[in-house]
Amino acid sequence: MGYDQKFMEEAIALSGECFQSEKGGPFGAVVVQNGKIVGRGRNRVTADNDPTAHAEIQAIREACQYLKTFQLKGCEIYASCEPCPMCLGAIYWARPDVVYYAASRQDAAHAGFDDSFIYEEISLPTPSRKIPAIQHACPAAQIILEQWNTWKKKVSY
Amino acid sequence: MGYDQKFMEEAIALSGECFQSEKGGPFGAVVVQNGKIVGRGRNRVTADNDPTAHAEIQAIREACQYLKTFQLKGCEIYASCEPCPMCLGAIYWARPDVVYYAASRQDAAHAGFDDSFIYEEISLPTPSRKIPAIQHACPAAQIILEQWNTWKKKVSY
Numbered sequence: 001m002g003y004d005q006k007f008m009e010e011a012i013a014l015s016g017e018c019f020q021s022e023k024g025g026p027f028g029a030v031v032v033q034n035g036k037i038v039g040r041g042r043n044r045v046t047a048d049n050d051p052t053a054h055a056e057i058q059a060i061r062e063a064c065q066y067l068k069t070f071q072l073k074g075c076e077i078y079a080s081c082e083p084c085p086m087c088l089g090a091i092y093w094a095r096p097d098v099v100y101y102a103a104s105r106q107d108a109a110h111a112g113f114d115d116s117f118i119y120e121e122i123s124l125p126t127p128s129r130k131i132p133a134i135q136h137a138c139p140a141a142q143i144i145l146e147q148w149n150t151w152k153k154k155v156s157y
Numbered sequence: 158m159g160y161d162q163k164f165m166e167e168a169i170a171l172s173g174e175c176f177q178s179e180k181g182g183p184f185g186a187v188v189v190q191n192g193k194i195v196g197r198g199r200n201r202v203t204a205d206n207d208p209t210a211h212a213e214i215q216a217i218r219e220a221c222q223y224l225k226t227f228q229l230k231g232c233e234i235y236a237s238c239e240p241c242p243m244c245l246g247a248i249y250w251a252r253p254d255v256v257y258y259a260a261s262r263q264d265a266a267h268a269g270f271d272d273s274f275i276y277e278e279i280s281l282p283t284p285s286r287k288i289p290a291i292q293h294a295c296p297a298a299q300i301i302l303e304q305w306n307t308w309k310k311k312v313s314y
Contacts, residue, residue: 003293012298019305025314026305046312049221051228051250057209064206071208080298082290085279086250089243091288092275093208099290102298111302112313118249122242123280131248133239133256136160141169141237141259145268148176148183155203156269157182 003100007032007078012102014042014055015080023047025113029055029079031063031072031096038075039063055079056087060094070157072096081108084115085122093157160257164189164235169259171199171212172237180204182270186212186236188220188229188253195232196220212236213244217251227314229253238265241272242279250314 007030014028024043031039041059045051056079064070075096081103083091091099109116126133148154164187171185181200188196198216202208213236221227232253238260240248248256266273283290305311 003291005293008293008295009297012295012301015298016301019301019308019311022310022312026301045227045250045314049225049227050218051221051314052209052214052218052247054250061207061209064208068206070202070206081302082283082292084246084250086243086246088279088290089241089246089275090209092271092278093202093211093241093243096288099288100293101290102293102295103302104292104294107299107302111306114249118246119279121249122245122276126239131253131256133245133258134160135239135261136162136165136257136259137261138165138169138259140166141172142264144169144173144176144183145238145260145264149268151176153179154176155179157202157208 001032001035001076004032004035007037007076008100008102010037010040011055011078011080014040018043018055024053026111027055027079027081029059029077031059031075031077033063033067033072033075038066052086054084054087056083057090060090064094070094076100082115084108084113085118158189158192158233161189161192164194164233165257165259167194167197168212168235168237171197175200175212181210183268184212184236184238186216186234188216188232188234190220190224190229190232195223209243211241211244213240214247217247221251227251233257239272241265241270242275
């Protein structure tokens with residue numbers, strides 16, 4: 001399915017609802033399958049004390065519950081703003097066909113959000129980041145990954 | 158607080174639980190505050206039909222519920238494996254002081270997970286990615302972001 005403006009308007013309407021209802025930041029998203037909305041997301045970070053409750057994450061979770069799957073192949077995501085790295089990562093794990101967005105990460109930065117900053121940090125070496133990520137290698141962790149790799153009953157995702 | 162091996166051992170123990178109980182991939186994480194575990198996370202992607210249910214996301218959500226906050230300042234995160242971009246993004250929004258991890262993104266890739274691939278994709282121009290992200294700019298989306306920017310009642314995050 002190609003781009004359809006009515007779904008973007010729905011995502012933007014949700015973005016307005018979020019902060020007018022004082023539930024979270026001004027971001028909305030919808031997941032569409034075969035021309036039908038199968039998941040809606042509103043930012044709920046501050047209302048729910050959940051820093052992961054971004055609109056795209058909420059919409060993906062709702063769509064997956066509705067469709068009873070952990071994969072969104074054949075779906076499109078419409079977002080009122082360019083997904084932040086967290087949401088983009090979630091999109092890659094859910095694997096929809098395409099993402100359409102209205103405002104950009106620069107627009108989000110201008111409104112006081114860290115999206116652009118996080119994009120910059122992600123490409124830095126892990127110990128050099130503002131939130132340092134430091135490896136303490138443990139053989140036990142690698143052994144578990146290797147066990148998974150050869151485990152016949154695994155459900156890949 | 159500095160690195161403490163016992164918390165890494167707990168994260169790794171959770172990573173083993175995940176796939177032995179057939180709930181999801183082999184990943185675990187804990188959030189620690191003042192030497193005490195305040196959130197635990199196990200991968201639940203396949204069991205819950207939730208592609209966002211990675212261990213770090215689950216641990217952050219549990220810690221935020223327990224601490225009644227959407228910010229994890231003063232906390233450390235221990236993860237059995239290097240956080241994927243989604244989880245790294247979640248970490249930046251939650252803002253703990255530091256992340257410690259055992260296995261690397263290359264170890265995860267070797268076990269069949271997309272972590273390294275997603276790291277590569279994130280730095281590409283949005284329309285060139287394997288899951289293309291295409292901007293359709295809408296004035297309404299930018300207006301809502303500008304309203305947020307000047308809104309006196311906003312709760313920043």
